[in-house]
Amino acid sequence: MSIILDHVNYIYGQDTPLAVAALRDVCLQIPDGQFVGIIGHTGSGKSTLAQHLNGLLRATSGHIYFDGEDIYGKDYDMKKLRSRVGLVFQYPEHQLFEVDVFSDVCFGPKNLGLERREVELRAYEALRKVGLPDELFYQSPFDLSGGQKRRAAIAGVLAMKPEVLILDEPTAGLDPRGRDEILRQIKKLQTESGMTIFLVSHSMEDVAEYVDRIIVMNRGSVLFDDVPGEVFRHYKELEDVGLAAPQVTYILHLLKERGLDVDVDATTIGEAAETVLHALGR
Amino acid sequence: MLRDITLGQYYQTDSVIHRLDPRVKLGGTLLYIISLFFFSNPLGYLAAAVFLGIVIKLSRVPFRFMVRGMRAILFLMLITVVFNLFLTPGREIVSFWKLTITVEGVWTAVTIAVRLAMLIIGSSIMTLTTTPNNLTDGMEKMLRPLRVFKVPVHEVAMMMSIALRFIPLLMEETDKIMKAQIARGADFESGNIIKRAKALVPLLVPLFVSAFRRANDLAMAMESRCYRGGEGRTKMKPLVYQRRDRVAYLCLALYLAVSITVGRLVWLWI
Amino acid sequence: MGIVKAADVVYEYIRRDEEGNVEGITTAVDKVSLDIAQGEFVAILGHNGSGKSTLAKQINAILNPTEGTIWVDGMDTSEEDKVWEIRQTAGMVFQNPDNQIIGQVVEEDVGFGPENMGVPTKEIWERVEESLRAVGMYAFRKYSPNKLSGGQKQRVSIAGVLAMHPKCIVLDEPTAMLDPSGRKEVIRAVRGLNQVEGVTVILITHYMEEIIHADRVYVMDQGKIAMQGTPKEIFSQVEKLKKLRLDVPQVTMLAYELKRRGLALPDGILTAEELADELQKLRA
Numbered sequence: 001m002s003i004i005l006d007h008v009n010y011i012y013g014q015d016t017p018l019a020v021a022a023l024r025d026v027c028l029q030i031p032d033g034q035f036v037g038i039i040g041h042t043g044s045g046k047s048t049l050a051q052h053l054n055g056l057l058r059a060t061s062g063h064i065y066f067d068g069e070d071i072y073g074k075d076y077d078m079k080k081l082r083s084r085v086g087l088v089f090q091y092p093e094h095q096l097f098e099v100d101v102f103s104d105v106c107f108g109p110k111n112l113g114l115e116r117r118e119v120e121l122r123a124y125e126a127l128r129k130v131g132l133p134d135e136l137f138y139q140s141p142f143d144l145s146g147g148q149k150r151r152a153a154i155a156g157v158l159a160m161k162p163e164v165l166i167l168d169e170p171t172a173g174l175d176p177r178g179r180d181e182i183l184r185q186i187k188k189l190q191t192e193s194g195m196t197i198f199l200v201s202h203s204m205e206d207v208a209e210y211v212d213r214i215i216v217m218n219r220g221s222v223l224f225d226d227v228p229g230e231v232f233r234h235y236k237e238l239e240d241v242g243l244a245a246p247q248v249t250y251i252l253h254l255l256k257e258r259g260l261d262v263d264v265d266a267t268t269i270g271e272a273a274e275t276v277l278h279a280l281g282r
Numbered sequence: 283m284l285r286d287i288t289l290g291q292y293y294q295t296d297s298v299i300h301r302l303d304p305r306v307k308l309g310g311t312l313l314y315i316i317s318l319f320f321f322s323n324p325l326g327y328l329a330a331a332v333f334l335g336i337v338i339k340l341s342r343v344p345f346r347f348m349v350r351g352m353r354a355i356l357f358l359m360l361i362t363v364v365f366n367l368f369l370t371p372g373r374e375i376v377s378f379w380k381l382t383i384t385v386e387g388v389w390t391a392v393t394i395a396v397r398l399a400m401l402i403i404g405s406s407i408m409t410l411t412t413t414p415n416n417l418t419d420g421m422e423k424m425l426r427p428l429r430v431f432k433v434p435v436h437e438v439a440m441m442m443s444i445a446l447r448f449i450p451l452l453m454e455e456t457d458k459i460m461k462a463q464i465a466r467g468a469d470f471e472s473g474n475i476i477k478r479a480k481a482l483v484p485l486l487v488p489l490f491v492s493a494f495r496r497a498n499d500l501a502m503a504m505e506s507r508c509y510r511g512g513e514g515r516t517k518m519k520p521l522v523y524q525r526r527d528r529v530a531y532l533c534l535a536l537y538l539a540v541s542i543t544v545g546r547l548v549w550l551w552i
Numbered sequence: 553m554g555i556v557k558a559a560d561v562v563y564e565y566i567r568r569d570e571e572g573n574v575e576g577i578t579t580a581v582d583k584v585s586l587d588i589a590q591g592e593f594v595a596i597l598g599h600n601g602s603g604k605s606t607l608a609k610q611i612n613a614i615l616n617p618t619e620g621t622i623w624v625d626g627m628d629t630s631e632e633d634k635v636w637e638i639r640q641t642a643g644m645v646f647q648n649p650d651n652q653i654i655g656q657v658v659e660e661d662v663g664f665g666p667e668n669m670g671v672p673t674k675e676i677w678e679r680v681e682e683s684l685r686a687v688g689m690y691a692f693r694k695y696s697p698n699k700l701s702g703g704q705k706q707r708v709s710i711a712g713v714l715a716m717h718p719k720c721i722v723l724d725e726p727t728a729m730l731d732p733s734g735r736k737e738v739i740r741a742v743r744g745l746n747q748v749e750g751v752t753v754i755l756i757t758h759y760m761e762e763i764i765h766a767d768r769v770y771v772m773d774q775g776k777i778a779m780q781g782t783p784k785e786i787f788s789q790v791e792k793l794k795k796l797r798l799d800v801p802q803v804t805m806l807a808y809e810l811k812r813r814g815l816a817l818p819d820g821i822l823t824a825e826e827l828a829d830e831l832q833k834l835r836a
Binding site for chain 3: 042172174247248260273
Binding site: 088093108156 | 455458459461462463464465466467468469483484487488491492495
């Protein structure tokens with residue numbers, strides 16, 4: 001389902017002395033099935049933006065359209081919207097509460113008012129999709145490792161069969177392998193199901209390999225919005241706002257300065273190796 | 283929503299009131315509140331208002347900040363006022379349907395509203411200008427004599443100060459958990475009481491798990507910084523009365539004398 | 553003997569079921585020996601669950617080894633009457649910044665350790681000031697910790713340990729919950745402590761970029777020390793690191809990839825400059 005944000009503004013604590021503009025005039029168009037990275041440092045408005053996409057926060061002004069329908073329209077069903085746009089928050093500890101993983105994943109579909117068989121079917125399917133091994137289904141969610149908890153939390157949202165999935169910092173606190181595993185699983189989900197996926201993160205390096213498009217947020221506004229290679233061209237501006245392009249970008253720029261004719265738009269190790277070898281004439 | 287509660291919050295700035303000994307502020311607040319119940323005429327409240335105004339001015343805390351803290355209890359105030367307004371017997375002013383407003387009713391309602399407002403603003407000045415640590419330090423020292431009766435004064439004070447430090451954190455966390463569960467279709471707002479109580483389970487379980495985790499982490503962190511109870515501990519900010527504290531006590535005494543004298547003058551009461 | 557020395561340390565967690573019967577035993581730390589000299593910057597690397605945090609907590613006498621011995625500045629950590637002296641000698645910074653700050657105001661938090669140690673009031677103030685200056689947080693001394701960023705909170709926690717005048721600081725994944733700029737801040741502060749103040753640093757982490765400046769690196773896996781050496785030596789073994797669920801910096805990875813594809817590059821390249829220099833040599 002396509003998403004359009006039209007001049008969206010959001011002010012935290014409006015009408016109080018501590019009011020802060022958390023989103024400023026955000027305009028975006030997201031077509032079906034895209035894998036989008038929303039990048040920004042802490043307080044840049046990236047999480048606020050994510051919470052607007054499923055109606056948890058309501059814009060102070062501006063409009064959001066899903067499939068052409070205004071979600072702030074009078075007859076729009078917010079509850080339905082939340083089941084169509086799944087949001088997984090940063091800490092899985094904030095949502096896991098049931099006695100075992102399976103019941104926990106059932107919570108979402110149960111709230112949709114589905115019958116028991118369907119609920120369990122969906123939970124099972126979702127747990128499968130996130131790659132959680134069967135023997136963990138009936139364990140307490142509190143006994144899982146960090147990566148497993150993360151998977152259980154994602155399954156809990158997937159079981160509602162959303163058309164759009166938003167993941168807020170899904171790799172925080174995981175070790176490098178755990179991080180790669182989760183990201184790969186998400187990528188697989190996206191290619192297999194055709195879901196639109198938003199990945200909210202503060203790390204360019206982590207998302208560069210996976211996403212089709214990067215939206216860089218800074219002080220509540222969209223700073224850049226393009227394919228990864230193009231965004232990383234602005235690596236100097238990114239630094240000014242407390243972000244960094246992947247190390248690869250820096251290496252390639254340095255090599256170029258030293259007179260090696262490399263393509264600085266490469267974003268992954270594989271691409272970088274390719275262009276270095278090419279420049280060396282091998 | 284939850285962030286609106288200013289009662290118990292500290293407002294960072296530098297003022298005479300901020301620098302006063304917490305014992306002065308604790309004692310002063312207590313006496314001030316008691317004084318509010320002694321007045322029998324408007325003059326007393328006027329004196330109390332003037333005193334409060336001066337203290338607010340001296341504290342350099344913006345007035346709107348204090349008023350914001352009152353929003354939470356506005357409803358309570360309204361109810362009390364309405365009840366007193368209509369249910370106090372006495373000389374009638376207006377009457378419609380079964381309700382009568384009396385002179386006494388108006389007086390009681392106004393008094394109660396004013397008293398409540400002053401009481402809350404008065405005590406919020408104490409918390410706004412005193413760091414909770416400082417406040418518990420003050421309590422600890424004031425209550426020290428109770429140790430003779432085996433009351434664990436230090437431990438209670440430490441517990442309070444930790445609780446105060448964690449309240450904002452847990453509030454923020456509640457907010458996040460609520461959002462996470464709403465995103466999964468949880469409904470905290472509709473249904474009857476039983477349904478609503480049941481709906482709280484997905485909120486309370488993660489909150490408690492997290493609170494216990496934090497408690498565990500904090501205990502470890504405190505131990506690793508050599509915390510072993512009150513014995514042999516020194517203070518970074520020991521409480522010693524300064525000149526300004528003695529002056530403050532004098533001012534307080536003066537205020538009490540003046541306000542109670544004028545507040546109880548009978549001939550002013552109609 | 554170094555400031556921290558471990559000899560064949562074993563730590564076992566006993567898992568119990570609901571009735572309290574022993575269900576099984578997990579060996580979190582398995583025969584670890586190490587010797588860390590005063591003034592060194594040592595990094596302990598490992599994936600989640602490799603036993604590195606359990607090891608760290610034993611240096612601070614929060615946990616006691618099931619077998620083997622740990623000495624901190626010559627004191628055996630299992631001797632109960634030495635506990636406080638040990639904790640003062642080897643201070644500890646934990647992962648979650650919110651769960652280790654006790655004070656409501658930055659300076660009060662930093663003063664908490666010295667207060668517990670019974671340091672006279674005047675000296676507490678001196679210690680608080682110098683510690684906050686050392687981590688660059690002096691300007692924030694009157695702030696509420698809730699108003700600080702994650703990186704700033706962790707620097708306050710470090711100052712809190714520093715005010716106890718330790719000879720050694722153990723940092724247990726101090727950056728795991730921070731964003732990239734917070735991570736940089738904290739690592740910069742830690743390096744400053746080591747180089748300027750001469751405090752021994754034991755940094756536990758799973759971020760590779762953070763250990764480049766360490767004097768020595770231990771890599772842990774399944775409770776054992778799987779690798780040790782200088783960062784260069786460690787990063788020369790890309791495949792082994794990958795097997796241990798770890799990563800290498802992108803530049804090291806790129807050099808490794810280029811070498812695999814036939815370029816004559818040395819192992820363990822750690823910076824972009826190094827790689828550029830080496831490629832320059834190849835072209836000449």
